[in-house]
Amino acid sequence: MKETTSGSVSNLAAVARLAGVSASTASKALNARSDVNEATRTRVESAARDLGYVPNALARGLMGGSTGTVGVITTDLEGRFALPILMGVEDALGIDRVLTFLCDARGDDARERRLVEELVSRRVDGIILVGKQTDVRPSLGRGLPVPVVYAYSMSDDPADLSVSVDNVQAGYMAAQHLVDSGRTKIAHISGEAPHSAAQRRSQGLLNLLSDRGLELTGQPMFGDWTEGWGRAAAALLLDSGREFDAILCASDQLARGVLDTLHERGITVPTQVAVMGIDNWVVLAQNSRPALTTVDMQLQKLGRVAARRLQDATAGRSSAGIEYLPSSVVIRDSTIPRL
């Protein structure tokens, strides 16, 4: 009896009829609003149950107020950044109250604009824009009828609110871990130089070294974000004859490649050389040999914070500017010898 028999769902009027009350009373009873006789409430509730009544959220949303939906637009569903962020968003919103429209703009600006319009037409309570890189992106503009929060990528309009990760701090903390565990001759292999993630992670490393009165071994080696470049760069580094006792890689993929080359050349990690990544891409970091010490960028937390900022904005407490979230070091076996 708890299930609708078939194709369609009953409405409040039917519930009210079965309970022998008016629609208004049924509504109040079901929503625990104002004073309703206890017996009446019970009668309405059981009528609702018997009919398998599920309130129509469209009608509710039409009245104004919240619709209990938010839109997440991503440029990069394929990438591995969007997903943890999305999970964080769901965490914060509480899945049983707010549902998330996930839309992939696929890097197409026109499509992005259409998606925004589609979301507005469905009267979402807000939009979270998840970029694929930690770079600045064009603002969606100020005229939008719903609050927008930029996550990962940052808006170029300081009047917008962006939440992103702190790549400088990530590089800094990584280097700190290496230096604190006794390394002094650190080499650095990175990804594509134009990416702000590459630049800022390097910057963090250099900052720490300078704070400790140390110097980078050689120059930062920029290439692309692949295992292949990690392998090649490590080989170049070894062939340069420079001495080093640690390599900080700007990503876990790079670190995997580096580990391969070191292994092949018979260099022991971490005893002879410590290797560290950034990203904490678990499937890569955990399964490498040795398991990779890395920096977790806290993307799920980023998603949670972005969602909370959206709720703040909806509640009228809106802020602006860029909020950077701290990352944290995850120590595995590639930097510190096991006892």
Added chain:
Amino acid sequence: MKETTSGSVSNLAAVARLAGVSASTASKALNARSDVNEATRTRVESAARDLGYVPNALARGLMGGSTGTVGVITTDLEGRFALPILMGVEDALGIDRVLTFLCDARGDDARERRLVEELVSRRVDGIILVGKQTDVRPSLGRGLPVPVVYAYSMSDDPADLSVSVDNVQAGYMAAQHLVDSGRTKIAHISGEAPHSAAQRRSQGLLNLLSDRGLELTGQPMFGDWTEGWGRAAAALLLDSGREFDAILCASDQLARGVLDTLHERGITVPTQVAVMGIDNWVVLAQNSRPALTTVDMQLQKLGRVAARRLQDATAGRSSAGIEYLPSSVVIRDSTIPRL
């Protein structure tokens, strides 16, 4: 002038007023319905533009008919299966007409039920349930007021429609590729034995071998779905002293581990031993040394088909049972020597 000045969005009434027509006429003009004077239409359209009018999809949805939304419930956002499927769904639905609610049940049945109810309350046109394994799962039941399609996992109720991948065929085709390229002594390393993916992929391999009058080298080696087991299993295999000229791995992760061990033992791939994976997890398969030949499970296509079946059901052309999609071999360098 094209943007709303601020917080809210104007409605049809405002557009009609500005254009000097009635709401009904404005509606018809905007929706290209029935006969509307060309001049009137133009006037309404430009009024809409000037006001930054975006139709309220909630009001539209209230009228009955489609709401232009579907729900995708996944058990496994973290895993790498849900994402390509989701992209396929978006492909098929055409993002500018239909928006997708993405919900992660996080493996919790109660949460899944609540999500279904939330989706029904928003009057989605249909629900796609994406499981995390290619195993049978409990049906959501028959009483639902919207069509449901099961993707990847299959419903235990034959009255439901499920779309999944053909693991037997995947194993068969993988083995076929190996045998056709001259291998005759094939060993097999797999994941968790209870998973139907492990069982069925093995079955496909055995079917092909039997068709060709060949026998498996040793027994299938089941373990877990990790690089670590791939490395260990390869070592066990080598230490067994059995002769083999190919290893079919039931996943790309396993294959990565196998490649590591072979490399370490100085065995050349593919010259001495061919290694093949299944999944075509590109970031792993493409960056291994040598690049990994594997089987693409066509998950994005699976998403497209699931979405189309949902549309069929909405249109009254519903089907039932399990539909298996074929996979296809992706040849890279780990099975065939480069010229």
Added chain:
DNA sequence: CTGAAAGCGCTTACAG
């Protein structure tokens, strides 16, 4: 070709 009216399913003052 255009518009007044009714209605989709709900909620919210407002009377009683």
Added chain:
DNA sequence: CTGAAAGCGCTTACAG
């Protein structure tokens, strides 16, 4: 404590 009425923003017969 309960109900009749109005209204959210649209669309769709139905008159004109």
